[in-house]
Amino acid sequence: xxCYGPQHWWPGESPFxxxxxxxxxxxxxxxxxxxxxxxxxxxxxxxxxxxxxxxxPELARLISPAIYHNTKAKKLKALVNWLRESYGxxxxxxxxxxxxxxxxxxxxxxxxGEETADSIILYAAKKPICVVDxxxxxxxxxxxxxxxxxxxxxxxxxxxxxxxxxxxxFNEYHALLVQLGKAVxxxxxxxxxxxxxxxxxxxSKK
DNA sequence: GGCCAGGACACCA
DNA sequence: TGGTGTCATGGC
Numbered sequence: 001x002x003c004y005g006p007q008h009w010w011p012g013e014s015p016f017x018x019x020x021x022x023x024x025x026x027x028x029x030x031x032x033x034x035x036x037x038x039x040x041x042x043x044x045x046x047x048x049x050x051x052x053x054x055x056x057p058e059l060a061r062l063i064s065p066a067i068y069h070n071t072k073a074k075k076l077k078a079l080v081n082w083l084r085e086s087y088g089x090x091x092x093x094x095x096x097x098x099x100x101x102x103x104x105x106x107x108x109x110x111x112x113g114e115e116t117a118d119s120i121i122l123y124a125a126k127k128p129i130c131v132v133d134x135x136x137x138x139x140x141x142x143x144x145x146x147x148x149x150x151x152x153x154x155x156x157x158x159x160x161x162x163x164x165x166x167x168x169x170f171n172e173y174h175a176l177l178v179q180l181g182k183a184v185x186x187x188x189x190x191x192x193x194x195x196x197x198x199x200x201x202x203x204s205k206k
Numbered sequence: 207g208g209c210c211a212g213g214a215c216a217c218c219a
Numbered sequence: 220t221g222g223t224g225t226c227a228t229g230g231c
Contacts, residue, residue, distance in 0.1 A: 010212095026213040032229060033212085067211085067228045075214085113214050133212050178212055 009175035010123040015091050017046060018124035022116045023075050024066040036066040048089045051080040075111025082109045095125035102127070114152045122174070128167045130159040131174045135181030 012018035017037065024033045039062040040046040045054045054062075060073035086105070087094045097105065099121060106117035118131045132155045141148040146155060163169055 022212095023214095025211090027211065027226090028213090029211040029229075031211090035229090065228060068213090068226045069228080071214085071226050111214070115213065119212080131212085135212065174212085181212090 015124035019120050022119040023072055023111055024063060028066045032065040036063040048080045048083050051076055078110040099127050099129055122170055126167050128165040128170055130156050130170050132156045135178045139177055139181050
């Protein structure tokens with residue numbers, strides 16, 4: 001698995017861009033999310049203030065490549081309004097909170113669920129938390145390590161309890177699992193065998 | 207033409 | 220509390 005190497009995942013240029021991407025990527029292919037973010041940049045509205053000022057229908061049009069654009073436009077509006085009302089658009093103040101508090105704060109915002117909240121904590125706030133997405137659970141199930149209907153929390157705990165609490169490791173793990181999931185878990189899952197040690201040999205042996 | 211992609215929410219039983 | 224429907228683009 002060393003061939004996969006560091007993934008440098010989530011190529012956002014700023015924490016706010018990562019937050020926007022986390023919402024846009026819900027049930028969407030990243031290639032389309034990139035296009036939506038490019039549209040926001042081209043219109044110069046990729047900022048809390050910019051997203052508040054742009055009319056919702058126009059915002060929806062700009063992010064249309066990222067599927068469910070009307071719903072996601074509402075979610076982005078909810079996010080930037082919450083940022084202003086609760087933190088005065090000060091991301092540093094938001095991200096200075098403890099992980100547990102930060103997570104519950106994010107979950108209170110319309111449109112931010114567990115995976116989106118954890119993605120923001122890991123990739124924008126750069127705090128050590130494990131992101132569990134569809135690929136992660138799919139791979140774990142295929143490996144027979146968990147049942148197919150494992151809860152988000154249970155799967156997350158499995159990683160958190162067996163890996164050192166290091167932002168970089170969780171970052172690479174998530175990225176590698178998605179790449180691995182794309183590579184082996186769709187066409188012929190039963191023809192591929194792998195284990196966590198293949199992905200990260202330095203992981204805790206706990 | 208059908209399926210899938212780095213989910214979340216509302217509604218109902 | 221859990222299951223189901225809805226959202227609704229673009230590439231292969």
